[in-house]
Amino acid sequence: MSNSSYSPDWDVYFTFVDNLPAFFSVDLGLADIAPMQDKPDLIEIVIGLQQPDEDGFPGEGEWEVLEEMEDTMVSTLEARLEAQYVAKTLNNGRRALYFYTGETLLLEQLMEEITAQFSSYAIEYQVSEDPEWNIYLEYLYPDEEAMLKINNNRMLQALEEQGDQPHIPRNISHWLYFKSEQDRKACAEALQEEGFTVQSMAETQDVDGMPFELEVYREDKTDEDTITEVTGLLWQLAANYNGDYDGWETIVLQENA
Known part of the structure; x- marks a missing residue:
């Protein structure tokens, strides 16, 4: 990243979404430079958990594969789309990952490759325009x-x-x-x-x-x-x-x- 004022600063906080418990892990350091004008599009990837507990969080045996999926998605989108990974959430039996990018032409192909690699999981994604980074600043970033x-x-x-x-x-x-x-x-x-x-x-x-x-x-x-x-x-x-x-x-x- 060319912006010299940026330094990654990840942290996690607990909250509720629709009255259900949730964990948000967010790169707080991006708040100082958001929005990035060259990354106006938001990518949200949602992974359905296979073994959620009663609170909607992963069972003990599922963390390792979730971490593997996250590493794969982050490394792929950063390398191929120059995407900026900004946050991840966990609640109601779902893991969601959030990225901003200025390039989405290859996203469908990349997601096909990723979902084929983890074919036992239900993985969905969507792209939306968010040039002001409202999702990051108003939803993901802690109050x-x-x-x-x-x-x-x-x-x-x-x-x-x-x-x-x-x-x-x-x-x-x-x-x-x-x-x-x-x-x-x-x-x-x-x-x-x-x-x-x-x-x-x-x-x-x-x-x-x-x-x-x-x-x-x-x-x-x-x-x-x-x-x-x-x-x-x-x-x-x-x-x-x-x-x-x-x-x-x-x-x-x-x-x-």
């Missing part, structure tokens, strides 16, 4: 709540890799941004009622119309359940006051002093 969970998981993984002991409470700093000073003040008061301490209030460069920064901290553990609860509270309070929650950081505690 704010899902992105919060992704960022939490990344932070928790980094702490774990450094030997952090999540059961030990410590100060955790959080950042929020608001459209107005009045909204920031009101949210700060609400957070203080929840046991948070205001660390600082600053006015930053006006990014996305939210220049009023609020930094707060509170002593909490860093286990997944606690972080999910705390960040969910902060995300909701920020939204209540027309603001955005922008994440957290803390120190690594390797042993209980």
Whole structure:
């Protein structure tokens, strides 16, 4: 890829589609350069699972062949169509793979070759015009709540890799941004009622119309359940006051002093 600003950044999140559980795996790095003008056509390939469990996910014995099919499809479409692989989903007994491309003339031939190789599976595909990459940006890409969970998981993984002991409470700093000073003040008061301490209030460069920064901290553990609860509270309070929650950081505690 010629765009020097792009770096692959795959991650996965859990959600619901039509009230059924689903996993979405998405290349988040593409959001910085989407849409790619030379790849206006969306290819969606759907594989019907043979052994789905009660939640519609693959049984233990089916993962290997699904990975083989994915590798084959990705390598073939990237090499022959210069397609950009953007995401895959898993729900309701189906694995779906998504690509964008500017060349579809060979797609029918390539898909015939692929389906012949995996003839025991029901494989369907469709091509649609999507020059603005709306499917990627509005359907596949995580919303704010899902992105919060992704960022939490990344932070928790980094702490774990450094030997952090999540059961030990410590100060955790959080950042929020608001459209107005009045909204920031009101949210700060609400957070203080929840046991948070205001660390600082600053006015930053006006990014996305939210220049009023609020930094707060509170002593909490860093286990997944606690972080999910705390960040969910902060995300909701920020939204209540027309603001955005922008994440957290803390120190690594390797042993209980």
